[in-house]
Structure formats: C-alpha cells, structure tokens
Amino acid sequence: MTDDVRVAIRTDADVVTARQEARTMATGLGFSSTDLTLLATAISEVARNITTYAGTGEVALRVVQENGRRGIEVVASDRGPGIANVELAMQDGYTTGNGLGLGLPGTRRLVDDFELQTEVGAGTTIRLVKWARA
Amino acid sequence: MAVPILKQGPFLIASIQAALTDTDVIRLQDDVMQQVGRFRSRGIIVDVTALDVMDSFVSRSLRGIAHMTRLRGAETVIVGIQPEVAFAMVQLGMNFEDVHTALDLEEGLAFLQLKLNRESDAGDG
Numbered sequence: 107m108t109d110d111v112r113v114a115i116r117t118d119a120d121v122v123t124a125r126q127e128a129r130t131m132a133t134g135l136g137f138s139s140t141d142l143t144l145l146a147t148a149i150s151e152v153a154r155n156i157t158t159y160a161g162t163g164e165v166a167l168r169v170v171q172e173n174g175r176r177g178i179e180v181v182a183s184d185r186g187p188g189i190a191n192v193e194l195a196m197q198d199g200y201t202t203g204n205g206l207g208l209g210l211p212g213t214r215r216l217v218d219d220f221e222l223q224t225e226v227g228a229g230t231t232i233r234l235v236k237w238a239r240a
Numbered sequence: 241m242a243v244p245i246l247k248q249g250p251f252l253i254a255s256i257q258a259a260l261t262d263t264d265v266i267r268l269q270d271d272v273m274q275q276v277g278r279f280r281s282r283g284i285i286v287d288v289t290a291l292d293v294m295d296s297f298v299s300r301s302l303r304g305i306a307h308m309t310r311l312r313g314a315e316t317v318i319v320g321i322q323p324e325v326a327f328a329m330v331q332l333g334m335n336f337e338d339v340h341t342a343l344d345l346e347e348g349l350a351f352l353q354l355k356l357n358r359e360s361d362a363g364d365g
Binding site: 117118119121122125126129139140142143144146147150151154157198209211212213215216 | 259260261262263292293294295296297322323324325327328331332333334
C-alpha cells in the first residue's frame with residue numbers, strides 16, 4: 107500500500123507539486139485519465155485556497171478503501187482566518203478574494219466526497235475523496 | 241518556467257511547455273501584452289496542449305489575456321484544450337464562452353488568418 111504523502115503548501119509551486127503527487131498516487135489505483143484530471147483540478151483549487159487565504163498549510167494524500175473500492179483522500183488544512191459564512195462560500199460566484207468564486211462549489215462537483223470544517227480565527231480543513239471507478 | 245512566445249508574421253504563438261505556477265501565468269500575461277505592442281500583433285495563439293490541469297486561476301488568467309489583447313486590437317485563440325481538461329473545466333463551472341478556442345495550432349492559425357483576411361477585404365471595399 108502506498109504511504110501517505112504530505113505536501114507543505116507555502117508557495118504556488120507547491121500547488122503544482124501537490125496535484126502531481128496525487129496524479130502519481132491515483133495512476134497506481136487505475137484511475138481513468140478523466141478522473142485523474144478531475145482530482146488534480148480539485149487539489150489545485152483547495153491548495154490555492156491555502157496560498158490565497160491562509161498563506162501556508164498542508165495537503166495530505168492517502169489511499170483509502172471502503173467496500174472493496176479504492177480511492178484517494180485529500181485533506182487540505184491550514185491555520186488561516188477560517189471561513190465566516192460557509193453557506194455563502196459554497197455558493198457559485200461568491201468570493202472574498204479576487205477569484206471567480208468557483209473554487210469551493212466547483213471543487214465539490216469534481217470529487218465524490220467533500221467535507222469542510224472551519225472555525226474563524228483557527229483555520230480550515232477540507233477533506234475530499236475521489237473513488238476509482240471499477 | 242517562462243512560456244516561450246514566438247512571432248509568426250502578424251501573430252504571436254505562446255506555447256506552454258509544462259505545468260504552470262501562478263507566477264508563470266502572471267508572467268505570461270505580462271509578456272503577451274508587451275509583445276502585442278512591440279510587434280503590432282493582430283492575433284495570439286496560446287497553446288495549452290501540454291496542460292494537464294486548467295483550474296479556475298489558469299482559466300481566469302487565460303480569459304484575461306483574451307480580453308486584454310482584444311482591447312489592444314489583437315484576437316486571442318486558446319488551442320489544444322485536452323478532452324479531460326475540458327470536462328473538468330465544465331464541472332468546475334468555468335465560463336469560456338467569450339473566448340475563441342480551436343482544436344489545435346493549425347486550426348487556430350487558420351481562424352486568425354481568415355479573420356485578418358476579412359478585415360483587410362473590408363478595408364479595401
């Protein structure tokens with residue numbers, strides 16, 4: 107079984123590293139090229155949220171198994187400002203940064219599981235899972 | 241890594257070679273804008289065949305290049321969006337409707353040439 111991979115997110119180059127690590131890991135699980143791209147794009151979005159809003163953080167990747175299927179779990183965490191209004195942040199087109207407001211709601215559409223935990227002043231953790239199609 | 245920009249007649253061709261960091265993307269924007277003025281270019285092709293991911297930042301930046309160059313009188317065509325990347329962009333919710341796209345470099349050049357020919361015909365009439 108593949109070991110966990112943790113990528114520290116400090117600069118925009120780390121965003122690229124995180125999605126490339128995930129691509130390598132998911133290729134080993136037999137992900138289709140479309141699912142690889144969806145996963146890599148989702149990681150790019152959550153990792154960029156870290157550099158944009160929190161400055162630094164981490165993306166942790168690991169292989170998960172459930173009911174005979176395998177997938178990649180992504181946990182993007184930071185100790186940044188947190189998200190004051192999660193309902194708004196999950197709406198298409200809403201942003202407090204200079205983006206298009208597609209990051210979080212868009213990311214949710216790219217993956218199978220999406221969980222967001224956040225506390226103002228304490229940070230944000232986003233957990234994603236993309237399952238390999240049998 | 242900087243994106244090489246080649247001048248071909250009235251057109252510029254920016255050929256992305258590898259995954260882009262945000263810094264690379266911003267630099268590409270600046271370089272294209274500068275060269276459009278310097279070479280009085282009428283069209284720009286941005287070839288993204290090598291990109292395995294076009295997330296919201298890259299997509300927004302490429303759209304920005306298209307809008308900014310249009311304000312300078314040059315049309316931008318994005319060529320080579322891979323099928324998986326196109327799929328991901330639609331899922332993500334990226335709106336690329338106001339940006340010209342073409343299948344590959346050849347189609348992109350043909351589009352720009354046709355547009356340039358039409359404009360010069362209109363000028364003669």
